[in-house]
Amino acid sequence: MQRRDFMAMSGAAAMALVAMPARASTGQISVVATTGMIADTAARIGGDLVKIRGLMGPGVDPHGYRQTRTDIVAITKADLVLWHGLYLEAQMEDFFHKLGKRGNVVAVAEGLPRDKLLSHPDYDDKFDPHVWMVPTLWADVIPVIRDALSATLPDHAETFAANAESFRTEVLAMGDYAAAATATIPTESRVLVTAHDAFSYFGAAYGFEVMGIQGISTESEAGLNRIGTLVNTLVERRIGAVFVESSVSDRNIRALIEGAAAQGHTVSIGGELFSDAMGTPGTYEGSYLGMIDHNVTTITRALGGEAPAQGVSGKLSAGL
Structure with a gap:
């Protein structure tokens, strides 16, 4: 519209x-x-x-x-x-x-x-x-x-x-x-790289180092220097997964993956997270509880922790 x-x-x-x-x-x-x-x-x-x-x-x-x-x-x-x-x-x-x-x-x-x-x-x-x-x-x-x-x-x-x-x-x-599932992620893997800084509260609550390409607002621009610095961090620390967001373009995340690959390090997309908006109305992910269940389960499983494939509720629309 x-x-x-x-x-x-x-x-x-x-x-x-x-x-x-x-x-x-x-x-x-x-x-x-x-x-x-x-x-x-x-x-x-x-x-x-x-x-x-x-x-x-x-x-x-x-x-x-x-x-x-x-x-x-x-x-x-x-x-x-x-x-x-x-x-x-x-x-x-x-x-x-x-x-x-x-x-x-x-x-x-x-x-x-x-x-x-x-x-x-x-x-x-x-x-x-x-x-x-x-x-x-x-x-x-x-x-x-x-x-x-x-x-x-x-x-x-x-x-x-x-x-x-x-x-x-x-x-x-x-x-x-959220606290119990994320606690199973190995210490060395507790790094959350996302499109913008929407997960600082999440990181503070559950013990993650959070790195967003853009700032708290998606209106801020991600400069080449910021992307280059994050690429070097991914390579040096052998971080293997980054996350896209449902309400933010994945362009910068793709640039990170390509930059790391150019240096011989493989980075995969750990999944799509709901940051500033929920999922489709009428679905479980389209509710607040489903949004959090999805994010926690996606992050935990992608970073080597233990969580049910369909979330704590068993209602996630697809196994992760």
């Missing part, structure tokens, strides 16, 4: 579209969420009481996403808008801040304790937004979404609370699997 850049609209025309206040009722409410991770979490907490629209589907990069005219229409009709924050939706941040002054808008990750966040190397006073990579961190986002739904539909707060607690239990159990 061709995108129309909302930011090209005049200020008056743009804000006229968002002047409508949020609407609360005792019936089903409409919720717009930016990322799939937020949308899935809101759906698990809201159940049949919410109708969720996710703006960014599989393979969509949130770092460079700009809201379309269709998005604006959906947002103005929504009872609640959920976005991530922490500069993830960088091109939309000003829009959401303005929208928050007029409507029911919540940045779900902005309230996380700062001592749990990793600093952003490219921007002062900002943080790495990829907190969903670690289930124990994402578990702290669940109450924020629960409270936003409860404030919008207060008559069903008890239902939202029960659903949130049930989902939180599942998320923490997935975190236990």
Whole structure:
């Protein structure tokens, strides 16, 4: 679908579209969420009481996403808008801040304790937004979404609370699997090379050295010097696997593999990881739990650890 850049609209025309206040009722409410991770979490907490629209589907990069005219229409009709924050939706941040002054808008990750966040190397006073990579961190986002739904539909707060607690239990159990599975990877193999720096929280939580070709934002450019340095690292340390990402071009990863091959070292693609977007809607990998199960299982098996071929749930769509 061709995108129309909302930011090209005049200020008056743009804000006229968002002047409508949020609407609360005792019936089903409409919720717009930016990322799939937020949308899935809101759906698990809201159940049949919410109708969720996710703006960014599989393979969509949130770092460079700009809201379309269709998005604006959906947002103005929504009872609640959920976005991530922490500069993830960088091109939309000003829009959401303005929208928050007029409507029911919540940045779900902005309230996380700062001592749990990793600093952003490219921007002062900002943080790495990829907190969903670690289930124990994402578990702290669940109450924020629960409270936003409860404030919008207060008559069903008890239902939202029960659903949130049930989902939180599942998320923490997935975190236990992540810790146990990755612990089986040999020490010398605990190096995670990916297309961009989306896995720093994952690395910090589970003991990996993480190397991204691009920075935290995919909007940053990967220079020849960076690729050359990583090629030399792959060769010198005999690293045998690198990972592509579903929402990032594999061009730079291919350059790494070719560069290592030119120096006589074979590097293979360990698999495709879900970084900034989940899998296809309706599949297990298209859920938050399935996304994490896939990533943990793929990384563990590719780097010499032990994990079930179809994940801890047995639901992964293909054996890895």
